[in-house]
Amino acid sequence: MLVSLTNVSKSYRLGRVGVRALDAVDLDVARGDFLALAGPSGSGKTTLLNLIGCIDKPSGGRIVLDGVDVTAVPLHRLAATRRDTLGYIFQTFNLIPVLTAYENVEYPLLLQNVGRRERDARVRRWLDQVGIAAQAQQRPDQLSGGQRQRVAIARAMVAEPKLILADEPTANLDSDTAAHILDLLAKLNAETGTTFVFATHDPAVMSRAQRLVRLHDGRISENAHALVA
Amino acid sequence: MTARIAFRNVFRNRRRSAITLLVIVFGAVGLILFGGYKQQTFRGLRESTIRSRLGHLQIYKRGFASNEAKKPLEYGLDDVAALRRAVESDKRVKMTAAQITLMGLVSNGDKSETFIATAVEPLKEKQMNGYRLVGGTDLPANEPDAVLVGRGLATSMHVKAGDYLTLMTTTTAGSLNATDVRVAGIFMSGIKEFDDRAVKMPIAGAQQLLQTKKVERLIVMLNDTDDTAAVRADLARTQPQIEMKSWSELASFYHQVVMLYNGIFGFLGLIVSAIVVFSVANTILMSIFERTREIGTLMAMGTTRARIARMFLAEGVVIGVLGAIAGVVGGALLASLINRGHVMLPPPPGYTVGYPLRMLLTPSILLTAAFISIVTATISSIVPALKASRMNVVDALGHI
Amino acid sequence: MKKLLLAIAFLASAPLRAEDAAAILAKVDAYRTPLESFAIDVELTAYTPHNQAESSKFRVYGKGSDRSVVEFLAPAAEKGKLLLMLRDAMWFYMPTASRPIRISPLQRLMGQASNGDVARTSFTVDYVAKSVVEEEKAFVLDLAAKDADIAYSRVQLWIDKTTYAPLRADFYVVSGKLIKRALYRELGTMAGRRVVTSIEIDDLLRPGNRTVMKYANLTPRENADRMFNKDALGKW
Numbered sequence: 021m022l023v024s025l026t027n028v029s030k031s032y033r034l035g036r037v038g039v040r041a042l043d044a045v046d047l048d049v050a051r052g053d054f055l056a057l058a059g060p061s062g063s064g065k066t067t068l069l070n071l072i073g074c075i076d077k078p079s080g081g082r083i084v085l086d087g088v089d090v091t092a093v094p095l096h097r098l099a100a101t102r103r104d105t106l107g108y109i110f111q112t113f114n115l116i117p118v119l120t121a122y123e124n125v126e127y128p129l130l131l132q133n134v135g136r137r138e139r140d141a142r143v144r145r146w147l148d149q150v151g152i153a154a155q156a157q158q159r160p161d162q163l164s165g166g167q168r169q170r171v172a173i174a175r176a177m178v179a180e181p182k183l184i185l186a187d188e189p190t191a192n193l194d195s196d197t198a199a200h201i202l203d204l205l206a207k208l209n210a211e212t213g214t215t216f217v218f219a220t221h222d223p224a225v226m227s228r229a230q231r232l233v234r235l236h237d238g239r240i241s242e243n244a245h246a247l248v249a
Numbered sequence: 250m251t252a253r254i255a256f257r258n259v260f261r262n263r264r265r266s267a268i269t270l271l272v273i274v275f276g277a278v279g280l281i282l283f284g285g286y287k288q289q290t291f292r293g294l295r296e297s298t299i300r301s302r303l304g305h306l307q308i309y310k311r312g313f314a315s316n317e318a319k320k321p322l323e324y325g326l327d328d329v330a331a332l333r334r335a336v337e338s339d340k341r342v343k344m345t346a347a348q349i350t351l352m353g354l355v356s357n358g359d360k361s362e363t364f365i366a367t368a369v370e371p372l373k374e375k376q377m378n379g380y381r382l383v384g385g386t387d388l389p390a391n392e393p394d395a396v397l398v399g400r401g402l403a404t405s406m407h408v409k410a411g412d413y414l415t416l417m418t419t420t421t422a423g424s425l426n427a428t429d430v431r432v433a434g435i436f437m438s439g440i441k442e443f444d445d446r447a448v449k450m451p452i453a454g455a456q457q458l459l460q461t462k463k464v465e466r467l468i469v470m471l472n473d474t475d476d477t478a479a480v481r482a483d484l485a486r487t488q489p490q491i492e493m494k495s496w497s498e499l500a501s502f503y504h505q506v507v508m509l510y511n512g513i514f515g516f517l518g519l520i521v522s523a524i525v526v527f528s529v530a531n532t533i534l535m536s537i538f539e540r541t542r543e544i545g546t547l548m549a550m551g552t553t554r555a556r557i558a559r560m561f562l563a564e565g566v567v568i569g570v571l572g573a574i575a576g577v578v579g580g581a582l583l584a585s586l587i588n589r590g591h592v593m594l595p596p597p598p599g600y601t602v603g604y605p606l607r608m609l610l611t612p613s614i615l616l617t618a619a620f621i622s623i624v625t626a627t628i629s630s631i632v633p634a635l636k637a638s639r640m641n642v643v644d645a646l647g648h649i
Numbered sequence: 650m651k652k653l654l655l656a657i658a659f660l661a662s663a664p665l666r667a668e669d670a671a672a673i674l675a676k677v678d679a680y681r682t683p684l685e686s687f688a689i690d691v692e693l694t695a696y697t698p699h700n701q702a703e704s705s706k707f708r709v710y711g712k713g714s715d716r717s718v719v720e721f722l723a724p725a726a727e728k729g730k731l732l733l734m735l736r737d738a739m740w741f742y743m744p745t746a747s748r749p750i751r752i753s754p755l756q757r758l759m760g761q762a763s764n765g766d767v768a769r770t771s772f773t774v775d776y777v778a779k780s781v782v783e784e785e786k787a788f789v790l791d792l793a794a795k796d797a798d799i800a801y802s803r804v805q806l807w808i809d810k811t812t813y814a815p816l817r818a819d820f821y822v823v824s825g826k827l828i829k830r831a832l833y834r835e836l837g838t839m840a841g842r843r844v845v846t847s848i849e850i851d852d853l854l855r856p857g858n859r860t861v862m863k864y865a866n867l868t869p870r871e872n873a874d875r876m877f878n879k880d881a882l883g884k885w
Contacts, residue, residue, distance in 0.1 A: 070643055073549065075548070075549050075642040075643055075646070076642070076643050095642065096553070096554050099548070099551045099552065099553045099554075100551060101551075102549060102550065102551040103550065103551025103552075104551070106551075108546070108549050108550065110546070110646070112542070114542060114543070114545075114546040114646075116254065116543060116546075116547075117261070117543070118254060118257035118258055118261055119253075119254065119257075123250075123253075127250065127550065128550055128551070130250050131550065131551055131552060131556075175550075320754075320798075352755055353755060353758070354755075354758050354759060356854045356855060358854065358855055358856060359855060360855065361759065361854070361855065363755075363759075415826075415854050417758055417822075417828075417854070418755065418758075419754040419755060419758070420797070420823055422796075422797030422798045423737075423754060423797070423798030424794065424797060424798055424799050424800050424801065424802050424822070424823060425758065425800045425801060425802075425822045425823070425828065426822045426823040426824050427822045427824060427826045427828055427854065428824045428826065429826070457824070458824070460797075460823055
C-alpha cells in the first residue's frame with residue numbers, strides 16, 4: 021500500500037461553528053492506482069486529498085504514506101516528503117508567474133539540489149512529454165489554459181514522485197482540452213506507474229478513473245474498484 | 250533561483266515598486282545632500298578657525314600648561330629665533346607667528362580699565378585676518394607703540410583712531426611698567442565680551458612693556474591640515490623643550506558644531522530609516538498578499554519555511570540595493586549640479602557677503618546613505634517574510 | 650649772566666659719596682617709618698577732578714619695612730575687612746569670606762592699594778642713590794631700584810637740606826614714564842619723634858586724581874610675626 025488512512029477524521033472551526041469535514045474514513049491507495057475521489061462540493065473530497073497530500077493534518081485517525089506514519093508529524097517538517105514523494109496539480113494551475121515554463125518545471129529539481137546538466141535533461145524531457153517544448157521560454161501569462169496545465173503536469177512529474185494529487189485538474193479547461201489532459205494523465209499513469217489521486221465532480225474524469233471513491237458529507241459512501249478493465 | 254524570483258517580482262508590479270524605490274531614493278538623496286552640506290560646513294569652519302585664529306599647532310615652553318606662572322612669561326619660549334628656523338625648515342610649514350597674551354590697566358587720563366592684549370606680529374596677523382577693522386587702519390609693521398583697540402573698549406575709553414592711551418602692567422621681573430600708545434585702529438572680533446577689553450599690539454611693543462625677549466607661544470600654520478599630526482610628532486621628537494597643542498584641542502566651538510550637525514544628520518537618518526521601513530514593509534506585505542496562493546503552491550511542492558522567508562527577504566534586499574544605487578547616483582549627480590550652480594547663501598551674522606552653497610561628498614557619506622537604504626529595506630522585510638513563511642498551506646491555496 | 654649763574658649752580662651740584670647717600674636715605678625713612686613694630690591710624694581721602702569721595706579710616710599694624718596689616722575701620726560698609734601687605738604678596742580678607750583672597754600684582758595696580766604701596770616704600774631697603782643734586786633748599790636724590798621686581802624702577806626724591814625730611818618723591822616705571830608723585834605735606838610729633846603726618850599722592854596718569862593720607866596715633870606695639878600670615882587673618 022502506498023497510502024493507508026485509518027479512521028481519519030477532520031474538523032475545523034468556521035467562526036463559532038464547528039464543522040466536521042471528514043468522519044471515520046478508511047481508505048487504501050495502492051501503487052499505480054488511478055483513483056478519483058468524487059462527490060458534490062462540501063463532501064470532503066478536497067479535504068481528504070489535502071490530508072493524503074500532507075498539506076493538512078487530521079483531527080483523528082492515522083495516515084501512513086509510503087510506509088511512514090505522518091499523522092503526528094508537523095506539516096512544515098513534511099516539506100521534504102512532499103518534495104521527494106508527492107506532486108500536485110491544481111484546478112487553477114498555480115504556476116509561478118515570473119518564471120518561464122522551463123523554469124517552472126525546473127523548480128522542484130532545484131529544491132532537490134539536482135545538478136545543472138541532469139536538471140536540463142529532465143526538464144527538456146518532460147516538456148517534451150507533455151508536448152510543451154516549443155513554449156519553454158514563455159511565461160504563464162503567454163500560455164493558454166491547456167498549455168499551462170501541461171506545464172503544471174510536467175512540473176509535478178519532473179521529480180518522479182510516487183504519488184500525484186490533482187484537485188479538479190480539468191475544471192478550468194474546455195471539454196476538448198480537458199479530454200487531452202486526461203489522456204495525458206492516463207498515459208503517464210500507465211507508462212510510469214505513478215499513482216494518481218484526483219478530487220473531482222466531473223463525470224468525464226470519473227469515467228476515466230480506474231477506482232472510484234464516492235464521498236458524501238464527509239463519509240465514504242462507495243468504494244469501487246476497476247470500473248473499467 | 251531565490252534571487253531570480255525576488256528580482257523578477259520586484260519588476261512585476263512596476264508602479265508599486267517604483268513608488269517604494271522613489272521613497273528610498275528620496276531618503277538617500279536627502280541624506281547625501283545634507284551630509285555633503287555638513288561636511289563642507291565642517292571643512293569651511295575648520296579651515297577658517299585654523300587660518301584666522303588658532304593655527305594648526307601652538308607651541309609653548311614645556312611646562313606651560315601644567316604650571317602656574319607667578320610672573321608674566323615665567324613659562325615663555327626663549328631662543329625663539331632658533332626655534333622658528335627649525336620649525337620653518339619643514340616644507341609642510343607655511344609660516345609661524347609669535348604671540349604674547351598680557352593683561353593690565355589701560356588709562357585715557359580720566360579713568361582706567363583692565364585690558365587683555367594679544368601681542369602679535371602685525372604682518373602675520375593681517376594674513377590671518379581673524380578680525381574685522383571698523384575704524385582706522387591695521388597695525389603698522391614697524392611702530393611698536395601703535396595698537397588696535399576693541400570696539401567696546403574704544404567706546405568706554407572714548408577714543409577713536411589717532412588718539413592716545415596709556416597701558417600699564419607688570420614686567421616679567423615684577424615691577425611696574427607703563428607706556429603711551431597710539432590707537433591706530435578699532436576692531437571687532439565678533440564676541441562682544443572680548444571686544445570690551447581687547448587690545449591688539451605689536452609683539453615688539455609688548456616685549457618692551459614686559460621687559461623681555463621671550464614670547465608666550467608660537468603659532469604654526471601648515472600648508473595642508475592633514476599634515477598636522479605628522480608635523481606635531483616630528484617636532485615632539487626634535488624639540489624636547491617645547492609642548493604643543495593641536496588646533497583640534499583648542500577648537501571647542503568647531504567640535505560643538507560638528508556634534509550638533511552630526512546629531513542632526515543622525516536624526517535625519519532615523520527619520521529616513523523609519524519612512525523606508527514603512528514603505529518597504531508595506532510593499533512586501535502587499536506582494537505577499539497578492540501571492541498567497543503562489544506561496545501555498547510552493548509550500549505544497551516542498552519548499553521549506555526558511556526558503557519562503559528568504560524569498561521575500563531577498564525582495565527587500567533587491568529593493569534596498571536598487572534604491573541605494575539609484576539614490577547614490579542621483580544624490581551625487583544632484584550634489585555636483587548644485588556645486589556647479591553657484592547658489593549663493595545669505596551672509597551669516599556678522600558678515601556682509603554671502604557664500605556659495607557647496608556640498609562636499611565623501612565616500613563615507615555615500616556609503617552611509619547606501620547602507621541605510623539597504624539595511625532598512627532588508628530589516629523591514631524580515632517580519633513580513635516570517636509571516637509569509639508561517640502561512641497555512643491549505644488556507645493559502647484556497648486564497649483568491 | 651643768567652647762563653653764568655646756571656653754570657655755577659650746576660658746578661655746585663656734585664654726586665655725594667655712597668655712604669652719604671645711604672645715610673641720608675636712612676634719615677628720610679626715619680620720618681616715615683620710625684618704629685620697627687608699631688600701630689598707626691590712617692585717614693584716607695580720595696579726590697577726583699569732579700568730587701570728593703568719602704574718607705576711609707584704617708588702623709595699620711606694621712613690622713619692619715615690608716610687613717603690614719591694614720584694618721578697615723570706616724566707612725561702616727568696609728569695617729572688619731583686612732589687607733595683609735607683604736613684600737611679594739597682598740592678601741585681602743573679608744569677614745564674610747572663609748578664606749583670604751590673594752591680590753595679584755596687576756590688581757595691586759588698581760585703586761588705593763597702589764597708593765598704599767607708594768606710601769610705605771622703603772627708600773633705604775629697596776633703592777640705592779645714583780646721584781645727588783643740591784638745590785637752594787633741598788637735595789634731589791636720583792634713586793634706582795636695587796632689584797628688578799621693585800614696583801617703581803626709579804624715584805626722584807626731594808629732601809629738606811637741613812632736616813632731611815622728605816618733601817616730594819616722583820615715581821617712575823621702567824619705560825621712564827612718571828606715574829605717581831608723593832608730596833609730604835605735613836610733619837608732626839608722634840611717639841616722641843618727628844614724622845610725616847600727611848601725604849598727598851597724585852595719580853599722574855589721571856591728572857586731577859589725588860589721594861590724601863593723614864596719619865595719627867603712632868604707637869609702638871609688639872606685633873607678633875604670626876600676625877603677618879595670611880592664615881591668621883581674621884583670627885586675631
